Amino acid sequence: MKTCPFSGNGEFAARYKLLNPNCRYFGIEEDADAAGKAAAVMEQVVTGDPETADYSLGLAEGFDCIVCHTALPHMREPFQAIRRMSEHLAPDGSMSLCVPNIEHWSFVERLLRGTWRYEPAGLLDNGHLRWFGLDSMGRGLAD
Secondary structure: OEEEEEOOOOHHHHHHHHHOOOOEEEEEEOOHHHHHHHOOOOOEEEEOOOOOOOOOOOOOOOEEEEEEEOOHHHOOOHHHHHHHHHOOEEEEEEEEEEOOEOOOHHHHHHHHHOOOOOEOOOOOEOOOOOOEOHHHHHHHHHO
């Protein structure tokens, strides 16, 4: 299996490779420090803007799976990026998208209590440019 994620620090890839040690894992990461850590567990990591990167990563046959593990909220145009990524899937390939659900009760509770504060990492990551609910994610993917 050939997988292309947004690499982060490679933790997700390392855990996946425990389940599927024959997987070839490739990544795209904007942060050079995180890309360096990811390179220790991935076959190839490209450092650059994930919205403009070359998603082919030199693999003409395409990817079996493209993983966006919490990367979409950090993008200016996430659905345009998804469209570009999908062009690099193998004919029977799939995509796995993970986004925080802004409609989850814990988000709503923080809004109602007046305790909404951005955090350095996690669900309220201060780098989020976008938030998604079930309807907005569905409409964006349908478009």
